[in-house]
Amino acid sequence: MKALRLYAPVPLNNREAVRTTILPTGGGPDGSSPMLVRKGELVVFSQYVNSRMKSIYGPDADDFRPERWETGELADIGWAYFPFNGGPRQCLGEDFALMEVYYTTVRLLQTFPVIRLPDGEGVEPVGMERQRLTLVLSSPDGCSVSTAQGDTHIPQ
Ligand code: HEM
Incomplete structure (x- = not known):
């Protein structure tokens, strides 16, 4: 929300x-x-x-x-x-x-009780991150996360 x-x-x-x-x-x-x-x-x-x-x-x-x-x-x-x-x-x-x-x-x-940024992944300040605008808004870079099961990249 x-x-x-x-x-x-x-x-x-x-x-x-x-x-x-x-x-x-x-x-x-x-x-x-x-x-x-x-x-x-x-x-x-x-x-x-x-x-x-x-x-x-x-x-x-x-x-x-x-x-x-x-x-x-x-x-x-x-x-x-x-x-x-x-x-x-x-x-x-x-x-x-x-x-x-x-x-x-x-x-x-x-x-996934533990979800964190993968090592070396930076945090973009709000307003500075790359964004893709079509009818809807999305991240062109997807989302990389690290869990106890390993790293993964969720495409946009
Ligand atoms: C986070 C998810 C969603 C957001 C932020 C969102 C947002 C919106 C917005 C802003 C409109 C335009 C309303 C207007 O112009 O007055 C709209 C229209 C509509 N949405 Fe969503 N929506 C979402 C998910 C869904 C889902 C899951 C459904 C159906 C299962 C849905 C069905 C519709 C329909 C049918 C309309 C057209 C309503 C009309 O024109 O009378 N939306 N939505």
């Missing part, structure tokens, strides 16, 4: 305005003024950019700190976290996807 913030699998999305409207924010020099959107215009929004914003998640926005969800500090972020989007076209598979993630994580930990 928390990794979906830093690595939103669907990083970009868009909507075409079916009628002229005014969005409450997004306009003006600092983005806090109302914004006119004309009928037919495309509004692009990015969960990837949004979920790394320091103005929302704080100066340590780039850090993987899952506790931030437990402390109440994100209680008022509203629509700042939407890996499955929302509204009438929200992902139909959200509950199924989360159930798969929870199940797979537990089964991996049961099968």
